[in-house]
Amino acid sequence: GAVVSQHPSRVICKSGTSVKIECRSLDFQATTMFWYRQFPKQSLMLMATSNEGSKATYEQGVEKDKFLINHASLTLSTLTVTSAHPEDSSFYICSAKMGRSNTGELFFGEGSRLTVL
Amino acid sequence: AQSVTQLGSHVSVSEGALVLLRCNYSSSVPPYLFWYVQYPNQGLQLLLKYTSAATLVKGINGFEAEFKKSETSFHLTKPSAHMSDAAEYFCAVSDTAGGKLIFGQGTELSVKP
Numbered sequence: 001g002a003v004v005s006q007h008p009s010r011v012i013c014k015s016g017t018s019v020k021i022e023c024r025s026l027d028f029q030a031t032t033m034f035w036y037r038q039f040p041k042q043s044l045m046l047m048a049t050s051n052e053g054s055k056a057t058y059e060q061g062v063e064k065d066k067f068l069i070n071h072a073s074l075t076l077s078t079l080t081v082t083s084a085h086p087e088d089s090s091f092y093i094c095s096a097k098m099g100r101s102n103t104g105e106l107f108f109g110e111g112s113r114l115t116v117l
Numbered sequence: 118a119q120s121v122t123q124l125g126s127h128v129s130v131s132e133g134a135l136v137l138l139r140c141n142y143s144s145s146v147p148p149y150l151f152w153y154v155q156y157p158n159q160g161l162q163l164l165l166k167y168t169s170a171a172t173l174v175k176g177i178n179g180f181e182a183e184f185k186k187s188e189t190s191f192h193l194t195k196p197s198a199h200m201s202d203a204a205e206y207f208c209a210v211s212d213t214a215g216g217k218l219i220f221g222q223g224t225e226l227s228v229k230p
Contacts, residue, residue: 006160034217043207044161044220093160097215106215108153108160 002028004096006109013084014117021079021112023094029074030096034106035067038091050077084116119144119210123221131229136195138224140182140208143189150191151209151218152182161207167191168214178202203228 003026013019023033031052036044048069049057056069066088068080077096081088093111124139142148149168153161165176172184182193191208205225209218 004160032215036220041225043222044218046217046219049217091158095161095218099215106163106218108162110160111158113158 002026002096002098002105002107004030004094004107004109006092006094006112008112009110010113010115012115012117015085016083018080018082019084019114021081021092021094021114023077023079023096023109025075025096025098025107028096028098030077030098031074032097033071033077034095034097035069035077035079036093036095038093038111040091044093047079081114084114086116089114089116119148119212119219121208121210121219121221123206123208123224125224126222127225127227129227129229130198132200133197136180136193136198136202136226138193138206138208138226140191140193140221141189142191142208142210144210144212146212149211149214149216150182150184151211152176152180152191152193153207153209155205155207155223164193164206166214198226198228200228200230202226 005024007022033050035047038044047062050069050071052071058064071077095106095108120143122141151166152164164180165174167184175181180195208221
């Protein structure tokens with residue numbers, strides 16, 4: 001089956017630093033990728049929709065200057081948490097849509113756990 | 118707007134017993150419905166999906182779900198629980214098969230020996 005890889009799987013950083021998380025579709029092209037965050041024992045909340053070659057679409061309440069999303073190629077989207085603070089600590093999960101049509105299947109990465117000290 | 122409600126944040130069953138995880142949805146357009154499973158510190162794995170074909174959908178690991186439009190429900194069942202089924206289960210809705218997903222709150226399934 002299709003594979004989506006996230007890196008790093010775990011990252012610990014100091015408050016005020018920036019952290020980049022990568023989401024790669026390893027064996028298919030993904031014109032659209034989605035970024036979610038998940039707090040402990042809670043559901044996944046959609047943060048933004050990332051389209052290759054264009055600006056990401058952010059969900060209401062998500063700071064686009066705080067969470068920078070870049071989708072520069074058909075196999076890679078990155079999420080950068082800028083000036084991270086402890087409240088940004090969370091589990092971040094990406095999903096990638098195979099193909100260009102609205103019927104393309106979604107595949108999820110393994111998630112990246114961010115801890116901000 | 119779309120939304121999903123999962124009834125019961127935690128369900129506990131005995132090994133070999135029936136598993137029933139409840140999901141109700143709200144959608145202004147014909148919905149696409151999904152069930153995912155998540156093991157600790159891992160991503161999501163698709164169990165099954167409803168995409169307007171057969172209302173009874175069979176998935177992996179013996180799970181199945183039935184789409185009932187009149188009840189706006191998409192409950193997940195498995196006839197006989199295994200210890201390995203213990204995990205977090207999420208129901209999700211979308212307006213397309215590959216669009217953004219709106220997730221329910223999740224149900225943690227525990228399986229007792």
